[in-house]
Amino acid sequence: MPIKFTDGGxxxxxNVPNQRWSRTxxxxEELHKFLTSEITHWGEQNQPRHFPLPGGPAGLQFLDPLTTRIFQDALNTGPQLEEALKIVEERGAILSEGLHGRLLSKLKAEKPNLxxxxVASIAVNLGPSNAWPDQGGRQPFPWALWLSGLGAVMELKPSTVTKAEADQLTSIVGDALAHRDEAEEIKRGFEIWREKTQTDTGADIDKFRKSSSDAVKYAQAQLAQALADSNDRILELEDKVRNRLILEAPxxxxxxxxxxxVKIALGxxxxxxxxxxxxxxxxxxxxxxLVANAHQRIVGTGQDAGLLALVPLAxxxxxxxxxxxxxxxxSRVIVQNLALGADARIRGTIAATYSALTADQAATPAELAIVFNALFRPVDGSTHSEIAPPNLSDLLEMAGRK
Structure with missing residues (x-):
């Protein structure tokens, strides 16, 4: 079977064995391109129509019906795959790349009068149902065309071979064409695989590049956030340490x-x-x-009033x-240091309380004045004035003032 389909499509x-040609x-679109190229080829081969024949170009109108029209009819089917190829097969269209097509191209170039x-001889041989050029007597076949056909036969006769050789050659050519088609199919499969692989690889590379870029951006964002958090944490710790120092220093x-x-007082x-x-x-x-000896030595046994008063006084x-x-x-130093120690503890309590209260809220100038007055107020014992040891009433009064 010259036409092999895959699932009907x-x-x-x-495959055209008698022309030693096959194609997949x-x-x-490929079928349309093939039919169009055949129409163009035979249209060019049939021009100009002023072949150097005796009697002029009369009767050459049969060239197009035997060549271009067959492919045009196949193209007019849509082209529909099976219908178009059957027209080409049954009407024996001469294929430009087949055995006869190459021979005709050679004759046209070297001996155009043949x-x-x-064309007439080959077309009738390939397609028995094709109409003769003078069918019905409407187009008389000039004697010059008979001579042209005879000359073409004589030209091609030396190149003929025996039937066995021709069959063998046809088989070899068919196998070669089959291998060529197989190689083309493999090549096409490779091209498809390569394109798909390149596409998939490119997509994977783009995906990897994008994912890597996203990962790098995410890592950079995380690092920046970590640095920002660490800076905030450091600043927070600095503030805490500073506040703690501010609170603890006074x-x-x-x-x-x-x-x-207290140590001085204890000493x-x-x-x-x-x-x-x-x-x-x-x-x-x-x-x-000592007093007795002094009295005995100074007063002795006498009763002098002056001497009696001197010994007790001295x-x-x-x-x-x-x-x-x-x-x-x-005792004055002891009492003074005890009073100053108690006052220092009170001042420390005032400073700690004030620092704790103003840690989160600033104090007003009036509040600062009150605190400074309490911290730096003068106390008894801060000068060199006389300080007598306090009695019970003094202690009660001092306790009331505190």
């Missing part, structure tokens, strides 16, 4: 100051106790004997007053 393989049509007769200062005053308290205890011990162990009253004066100043 494209692709279809059209994959789309209707071309018309060769408290620490006044607490240390209060502790220093002088120890000195006070040491002096009092040492004086009492010396008085009980050595003072009485050895009792004056040392006692001096010792009391020293103890009074020691």
């Amino acid at each position: 494209y692709p279809a393989r059209f 049509f994959r789309t209707q 071309y018309p007769g060769a 408290t620490t200062y006044w607490s240390n100051k209060a502790n220093d005053h 002088f308290g120890a000195l006070f106790l040491l002096g009092l205890g040492g004086g009492t011990y010396w008085l009980t162990h050595y003072g009485v004997d 050895f009792v009253t004056l040392p006692t007053l001096a010792f009391a004066w020293l103890l009074r100043h020691v």
Whole structure:
């Protein structure tokens, strides 16, 4: 079967063994292009019609019906695949790339006077149902065309071969054409695969590029966000540390100051106790004997009133007053440092409270003035004025003022 279809449609393989030609049509566009190219080829071959024949070009009107019209009729079917190829097959159309088409092209180029007769002979041989050029006597066949056909036969006779050789050659050519079609099919499949692979690869590359770009952008955004968050966190920690230092610095200062005053008071308290205890011990162990010896040495056995008054004044009253004066100043230092330590703790409490209250809200100038007045107010003992040890009423009054 010269026409092989795939599921009743494209692709279809059209094989013409007697012209040693075959071709595979994959789309209707390819079939249309083939028919159009055949019409164009034979239209050019049949021009000009002034072939150098005796008697002129009379009777050459048969060339187009035997060549171009067959392909035109096939094209007029739509072209419909099966119908168009059957017209070409049954009417024995001469194919330009087939065996006879190449021979006619050679005759037209080398011996154009043999071309018309060769066309008539080959066309009738390929398509027995084709009308003769002089059918019905309407178009007399000039004797020059008979001579042209005879000359074409004589021209082609030396190149003829035996039937066995022709069959063998036809088989070889058919196999070659089949292999060519198979190679073209493989090539086309490869082209389709390559295009699909390139398309898929390009799509994958674009997708990968886009995904990589999106991933990089996302990573950059995440990094930028992380940096921004870390900067905000650092600033927040700095603010917390600064606020903590602001809150702790005054408290620490006044607490240390209060502790220093307490240490001083404790030191002088120890000195006070040491002096009092040492004086009492010396008085009980050595003072009485000293006064007695002094009285015996100064007064002796006499009863002089002046000498009797001198011994108590010199050895009792004056040392006692001096010792009391020293103890009074020691106690003054103790009381002063205790008062300053208590005041320092109160100032530290004021500073810590004020810092905590104004941590999230700024204070007004009036509020600042109140706090500064409380923190830097003068207190007893801050100058060198006389400070006497407080009694019970003084302590109660001081407690009331606090």
